[in-house]
Amino acid sequence: DTGVSQDPRHKITKRGQNVTFRCDPISEHNRLYWYRQTLGQGPEFLTYFQNEAQLEKSRLLSDRFSAERPKGSFSTLEIQRTEQGDSAMYLCASSDTGTGGMRTGELFFGEGSRLTVL
Amino acid sequence: EDQVTQSPEALRLQEGESSSLNCSYTVSGLRGLFWYRQDPGKGPEFLFTLYSAGEEKEKERLKATLTKKESFLHITAPKPEDSATYLCAVQAAGNQFYFGTGTSLTVIP
Numbered sequence: 001d002t003g004v005s006q007d008p009r010h011k012i013t014k015r016g017q018n019v020t021f022r023c024d025p026i027s028e029h030n031r032l033y034w035y036r037q038t039l040g041q042g043p044e045f046l047t048y049f050q051n052e053a054q055l056e057k058s059r060l061l062s063d064r065f066s067a068e069r070p071k072g073s074f075s076t077l078e079i080q081r082t083e084q085g086d087s088a089m090y091l092c093a094s095s096d097t098g099t100g101g102m103r104t105g106e107l108f109f110g111e112g113s114r115l116t117v118l
Numbered sequence: 119e120d121q122v123t124q125s126p127e128a129l130r131l132q133e134g135e136s137s138s139l140n141c142s143y144t145v146s147g148l149r150g151l152f153w154y155r156q157d158p159g160k161g162p163e164f165l166f167t168l169y170s171a172g173e174e175k176e177k178e179r180l181k182a183t184l185t186k187k188e189s190f191l192h193i194t195a196p197k198p199e200d201s202a203t204y205l206c207a208v209q210a211a212g213n214q215f216y217f218g219t220g221t222s223l224t225v226i227p
Contacts, residue, residue, distance in 0.1 A: 041220075042217030109154075
């Protein structure tokens with residue numbers, strides 16, 4: 001399978017603990033995105049990378065959240081000192097740069113990592 | 119501010135009853151409008167990309183259209199397996215994708 005893979009699929013943790021999620025994008029895609037989704041809502045943008053560079057980060061993103069993409073391949077999203085409000089599905093997506101000009105590549109999503117903070 | 123609004127929030131159809139989902143948007147410099155299908159507990163699955171007003175795309179019972187202010191996802195003679203949440207997203211001048219809250223579609227046999 002050459003799709004986007006995320007690990008773990010489910011994580012239950014206690015408030016105050018740190019958690020880390022991993023995303024392996026489609027191998028030829030140079031862009032990688034992290035989104036958060038809660039029940040009944042659409043995905044909310046967190047951050048995105050082009051190759052290894054983190055180019056944009058949501059203003060709403062707490063400094064407890066950090067993401068990395070060493071060597072422009074897989075990415076990790078770490079949440080420090082988790083809070084109950086962090087409970088959500090964390091989605092990773094990748095894309096290429098499109099067909100040239102203004103056209104852009106669509107996002108391909110993984111199955112998500114569901115976080116429950118007790 | 120870039121914004122995406124989807125309607126209705128939820129839609130129940132009888133099998134075979136055609137309908138349309140709406141996605142209205144306000145963005146500066148639309149680079150693309152995307153439709154996704156999402157099943158419970160899964161990541162969104164890509165359906166269509168539309169780039170310019172007047173463009174249409176079709177796939178099986180689904181047809182997506184685009185105007186300067188909105189997009190429609192037409193569902194013709196739906197089947198129960200079409201039940202899912204349908205998400206609309208736009209990409210503006212930057213590389214962010216903005217998603218709507220989705221339309222939850224239920225098709226009753």
